[in-house]
């Protein structure tokens with residue numbers, strides 16, 4: 182059978198950067214083909230070339246045996262290629278339905294709204310998705326927003342679907358659902374290009390895997406010919422993953438004593454409900470829970486982005502709940518936010534300036550009333566090396582960096598001020614396995630210096646590996662603490678669905 186897609190010797194450069202050097206691979210009909218590679222290897226760029234957003238400097242794209250030259254995403258859509266981007270392109274204030282319509286340029290001016298709605302609802306039912314067409318997009322979870330992007334492609338009857346790190350923002354349950362959808366699409370003969378940094382997923386879903394390294398396709402392996410360690414070795418070279426040992430030196434001194442917090446969300450429901458938590462000095466306190474159970478509100482209250490309706494936050498003997506002291510205290514709290522594009526960075530500023538955003542008044546970076554450009558540059562060079570941040574020439578706006586590299590900029594900045602408390606939401610989301618390991622090491626090293634961390638994560642492996650204690654959240658409440666050295670994934674799973682430890686025997 183002719184391959185639905187065949188690309189050969191693709192090269193794409195940006196000023197000062199070779200994003201794609203030489204890439205060739207093919208996708209068969211009814212195949213799930215995974216692209217694997219380190220942050221900045223060129224995966225998203227390759228997909229943007231494939232969908233006509235970028236023009237390659239060199240190389241060939243063949244669709245079902247015919248060479249094509251795309252000049253815009255519209256051209257690739259006409260050929261049946263559709264993409265769900267790493268960062269969605271939706272209008273938050275519009276309803277789900279309106280957002281879907283916006284994407285369909287063949288909708289006539291006087292179209293039959295209800296017929297369209299019916300068609301969309303049929304798709305939602307067919308694929309067993311949960312989506313209310315009338316809700317404004319801003320009210321949806323990120324997972325639900327992704328369904329919208331997928332539905333747009335299904336409505337257009339795309340034959341090749343590209344999903345760029347779709348699972349980075351999904352809960353494990355949502356990921357399972359997505360995989361069921363992908364398998365069904367595959368059964369219908371559609372082809373899928375899938376991108377993920379999570380090896381477990383890659384092993385589960387891929388028919389074939391192509392590995393990209395520094396802009397080159399270095400190998401394509403079929404199911405049965407690869408396992409996790411082989412893929413990792415090809416991708417990063419096994420010796421690059423840093424090894425570290427977590428020392429156990431948490432003290433009993435309380436850094437934060439959070440008592441009976443209640444926070445209402447925009448919809449008037451409780452995000453935090455009588456929530457209490459104790460954080461000790463030098464502790465890595467893992468927070469387990471299905472996303473949407475109050476984790477984000479907790480982080481926002483602690484970092485001053487949200488007010489509490491009720492309850493107390495004590496820092497030692499001092500009540501910092503609503504006092505001014507809270508704000509100076511907050512200054513010592515670092516925050517790795519969930520939504521890195523909107524609150525994590527200034528997208529038009531370069532890496533150097535983003536790295537000092539929180540410390541621009543720091544004497545290190547000023548001389549007199551002026552900025553000390555040399556110190557700012559030196560700081561950037563150090564962090565770029567330390568965190569292996571892949572960026573373009575000096576002055577490149579951060580928005581041009583790859584997803585994982587933007588995340589590294591935020592982490593480097595937040596940790597550079599030696600905070601007393603780190604509130605980290607899904608800190609390794611979107612990071613390749615080497616970078617994720619490095620971030621784990623940085624958090625563990627911080628703990629050795631006495632930094633306390635609230636680590637909000639979904640990956641139980643990550644929580645079990647790093648945490649001194651794990652607190653489980655459900656519907657805005659603390660269900661209980663578990664000792665990671667003395668628990669099971671099943672027990673945590675049960676607590677995440679609301680069973681209190683007392684219920685379990």
Ligand SMILES: Nc1ncnc2c1ncn2[C@@H]1O[C@H](COP(=O)(O)OP(=O)(O)OP(=O)(O)O)[C@@H](O)[C@H]1O
Pocket residue numbers: 195196198199200218219220221222223224225226227571572573581582583584585586611
């Ligand atoms: N529009 C652009 N201008 C300048 N450089 C760019 C642009 N788009 C991508 N790059 C650069 O191309 C390289 C490859 O980036 P790309 O986003 O393709 O990586 P990726 O493999 O998707 O990484 P990640 O896993 O972090 O998402 C990076 O060095 C990035 O900075």
Ligand SMILES: [Mg+2]
Pocket residue numbers: 224225226267345583584585
């Ligand atoms: Mg990418």
